[in-house]
Amino acid sequence: MVLVVRVFLAVVLMVMAALKVSHAAVHKVGDSAGWTTIGGVDYKKWAASKTFHVGDVIKFEYNSQFHNVMRVTHPMYQSCNATVPLDSYATGNDTITITTKGHHFFICGIPGHCQAGQKVDINVLRHPSAAAPTPALASPAVPVAHAPAPGPNMAAPLKSVKGQFVVLGLAIATLAVLVSGLA
Numbered sequence: 001m002v003l004v005v006r007v008f009l010a011v012v013l014m015v016m017a018a019l020k021v022s023h024a025a026v027h028k029v030g031d032s033a034g035w036t037t038i039g040g041v042d043y044k045k046w047a048a049s050k051t052f053h054v055g056d057v058i059k060f061e062y063n064s065q066f067h068n069v070m071r072v073t074h075p076m077y078q079s080c081n082a083t084v085p086l087d088s089y090a091t092g093n094d095t096i097t098i099t100t101k102g103h104h105f106f107i108c109g110i111p112g113h114c115q116a117g118q119k120v121d122i123n124v125l126r127h128p129s130a131a132a133p134t135p136a137l138a139s140p141a142v143p144v145a146h147a148p149a150p151g152p153n154m155a156a157p158l159k160s161v162k163g164q165f166v167v168l169g170l171a172i173a174t175l176a177v178l179v180s181g182l183a
């Protein structure tokens with residue numbers, strides 16, 4: 001019984017460690033330059049140098065007297081239209097957790113800034129762990145989460161997170177069975 005519990009705890013710790021590792025990524029937009037019009041930061045290049053996953057945090061750091069952050073649609077991103085943003089942020093230290101795959105477009109809403117290049121397209125990939133559940137806990141009864149045809153940006157929320165909760169749930173169910181059987 002003690003051994004079983006120990007093994008179980010080890011598995012839970014591994015699952016939790018995996019969750020932590022796969023979801024801890026924080027991406028500071030522009031790296032040390034931050035979110036600015038100064039210095040001609042190439043946000044396209046910055047975004048291309050990163051790999052974004054569902055669950056990652058996008059961080060915008062800037063002087064809130066001069067800038068802000070607006071999440072916009074693709075056409076609004078292309079035309080630098082900040083009149084009807086999907087979301088807006090203005091604290092100067094905004095952290096946005098990405099919950100869906102696909103493109104997420106952000107611009108600065110201060111007139112002229114987006115045109116000057118203060119805009120970023122964050123393309124979020126589906127998390128690889130969603131397609132590869134922990135082998136020790138995988139069971140044929142659990143459907144492997146696989147995406148259908150790529151839908152619109154908001155159509156597939158938290159797929160990988162759900163997959164990991166399934167794994168965690170299985171682990172807890174396993175302990176419940178073991179405990180009730182051996183007690």
Ligand SMILES: [Cu+2]
Pocket residue numbers: 036037066067068108109110113114118
């Ligand atoms: Cu600005």
